[in-house]
Amino acid sequence: MSLSPVARAAIRDSFYAFLRPAFNELHPGSQLKANWHLQAMAYELGLCLTGESKRLIISMPPRFLKSFVTSVSFPAYALGVKPGLKIACASYSRDLSEEFSVRCRLKITAPRGFLSLTRIQQR
Secondary structure, three states: OOOOHHHHHHHHHOHHHHHHHHHHHHOOOOOOOOOHHHHHHHHHHHHHHHOOOOOOOOOOOOOOOHHHHHHHHHHHHHHHHOOOOOOOOOOOOHHHHHHHHHHHHHHHHOOOOHHHHHOOOOO
16 A cells, blocks of 8 residues: 555544555455544544543444444554553453454554554554
């Protein structure tokens, strides 16, 4: 994936812009269709990242990419922007929580993951 410096800056500065390449990396051959609910989740999670919002509950039906956005992409993005951040991921199922953790790690360190998309250096 070859991205212009402008695209890299947009991905680094906007969680919503990060979602499309994150989705393409984890779901090759599928297309992420932009929709208002993705923008709304990205906006609210961005407020959490900046500290403007201390609590957030996202309630929506299954198959609306809630887990992909909140448990896989957001931790990857947040750790890329704030490497010292501590994140705890909890789920009703240990297997599901581990799956989200593995996908998040993949998103951070993959050849086309967050670090390469934004050219942030690993420490």
